[in-house]
Amino acid sequence: MIDSRLLTLRTFAACGTVAATAELTGYSPSAVSAQLRELQKSLGMQLVTKDGRGLRLTLTGRRLVEGAEVLLAQWEELKASALKAGEQIPAHLGLGGFSTAASQLLAPLAARLRVQRPDLEIQLIDADPERCYRLLLAERIDLAVVVSMQSAAHGEDDPQFEHVHLFDDPLDVVVPATHPLADRGAVGLEELASDAWITDVPGSTYRALFTAAFAAVGHTPRVAHESIEWETMTAFVSAGMGVGFLPRLAPMSAEKDLVRLRLSGASRPMRGIVAVVRRGSLESPLLRESIEILQDSAHQILIGRME
Numbered sequence: 001m002i003d004s005r006l007l008t009l010r011t012f013a014a015c016g017t018v019a020a021t022a023e024l025t026g027y028s029p030s031a032v033s034a035q036l037r038e039l040q041k042s043l044g045m046q047l048v049t050k051d052g053r054g055l056r057l058t059l060t061g062r063r064l065v066e067g068a069e070v071l072l073a074q075w076e077e078l079k080a081s082a083l084k085a086g087e088q089i090p091a092h093l094g095l096g097g098f099s100t101a102a103s104q105l106l107a108p109l110a111a112r113l114r115v116q117r118p119d120l121e122i123q124l125i126d127a128d129p130e131r132c133y134r135l136l137l138a139e140r141i142d143l144a145v146v147v148s149m150q151s152a153a154h155g156e157d158d159p160q161f162e163h164v165h166l167f168d169d170p171l172d173v174v175v176p177a178t179h180p181l182a183d184r185g186a187v188g189l190e191e192l193a194s195d196a197w198i199t200d201v202p203g204s205t206y207r208a209l210f211t212a213a214f215a216a217v218g219h220t221p222r223v224a225h226e227s228i229e230w231e232t233m234t235a236f237v238s239a240g241m242g243v244g245f246l247p248r249l250a251p252m253s254a255e256k257d258l259v260r261l262r263l264s265g266a267s268r269p270m271r272g273i274v275a276v277v278r279r280g281s282l283e284s285p286l287l288r289e290s291i292e293i294l295q296d297s298a299h300q301i302l303i304g305r306m307e
Contacts, residue, residue: 002075005039006068008032009047011138013057013065024138069159069279076280080287089120089286094141096125096132100230100250101145101273104301109293120286136161136278143287145294148272149205162282164275164291167298170262171209171245171269174237177257186262190217196224196242198233209269210245216267234258247271248305249298260305273298 047061132144200206234253
């Protein structure tokens with residue numbers, strides 16, 4: 001088995017502080033510090049050094065973590081292969097993802113697996129992409145669902161993770177029921193160029209997607225209001241403040257007098273949704289089954305949303 005102290009060192013390397021490592025792993029800060037000291041002593045290497053009031057990795061520690069990724073991936077692959085050969089599943093499954101994926105995909109997946117495998121312990125964590133990656137390293141979760149454009153720091157060649165494309169989630173536009181185009185069903189983005197728009201804050205991923213979509217049709221949109229939550233955005237639309245993008249995976253809020261319109265044309269914005277696992281673990285029968293269920297569930301949601 002892989003020394004748990006090495007996993008703690010890898011988590012420390014990812015998040016940079018003892019406190020953050022403790023929060024991710026579930027150990028106390030003193031236990032994390034003790035594990036790092038014990039690992040140093042057993043290996044005869046200085047892996048961390050004092051940095052102000054905290055600790056930081058030495059070059060030796062950094063090289064050990066980087067080199068250990070091959071070993072850790074092989075261990076994950078061996079575990080997955082053994083489970084597959086014996087037609088077994090692990091006793092615990094941790095799932096994490098952004099809020100819409102957690103509510104629309106991961107919660108139904110957990111409910112289905114609990115019925116099929118009542119002895120399986122399942123944990124769900126609603127978390128942003130960067131936290132999901134760190135939870136994977138800390139082995140708190142085994143599968144994460146993230147938006148691909150939010151995971152630029154962890155690309156396909158990242159030695160720690162494997163990515164599986166789940167589906168493309170088109171962005172629709174939400175308009176008031178009184179909007180002149182509300183009965184169209186589908187509209188071109190250029191037809192909405194003169195509308196007041198409600199979108200995410202500057203510097204965010206969705207603001208960049210919003211700007212790029214309009215640039216593709218040669219227009220500069222008028223941003224009247226900003227919102228970081230889909231429910232808040234739809235409340236603004238319901239109040240007659242403007243129009244806004246809404247991913248098809250996201251359900252409409254309880255606000256009244258709203259209409260969801262498909263966007264037509266080659267420039268319609270879309271976000272890619274991916275599943276992420278630790279490198280080497282992808283052949284685990286439970287993970288493979290979970291990914292297939294996620295893909296099927298998303299397909300059904302995306303079709304049903306517009307009916």
